[in-house]
Amino acid sequence: MKKNTVLKMTFIFIAAISIAVSAGIIGAEEALTPVQELGEQIFFDMKLSIGHNQSCASCHTPEWGWTGPDSTVNNDVVVYEGSIKNDGRFGDRKPPSAAYATQSPIFHFSRGGLWVGGNFWDGRATGEKLGNPAADQAQGPFLNPVEQGLCSLSGLHCALRALIRRSLGI
């Protein structure tokens, strides 16, 4: 499988799990499709971070409304440390809830004169690249040095290919 295909599929799997979450499918504990299961595995897999200590769920925790899991941080400090600890590797924004991300339309200027859609506080994951803002944004955290901090796209590619093979047999 080509590198770009694996990565594109992964971001779409993550979008699929987010759709399942926001539709209440996961909360209701109904059976997931194989693609949604794979998205769930990727979302919760700490091995997809440089220190094997952080997953998407570390900053988007189900029990905390899919945002950060620490009320002190959420109320006062607002930023979370990345996978590399004790080194001042913090982002500069609070994690929004990831629960509604896939319902956001492609970033656009509405007839009412407002900018609407996209993901992130400023909408910069517009959705124009992969057709969905949540899929566009999922390209960031794995390699971002203040998040999961993986060193290379090829390392990420290998880890994801193994997960996809195991789960879907492709």
Ligand code: HEC
């Ligand atoms: C270290 C904490 C951290 C980790 C790990 C992390 N995120 Fe985030 N996430 C954030 C922050 C902070 C923002 C807001 C960034 C901004 O607006 O510039 C964000 C924004 C988002 C959004 C946008 C939500 C919206 O409605 O705009 C989604 C979706 C999301 N993250 C999903 C993920 C996924 C999927 C992963 C794993 C691949 C992940 N995050 C890993 C901190 C984190």
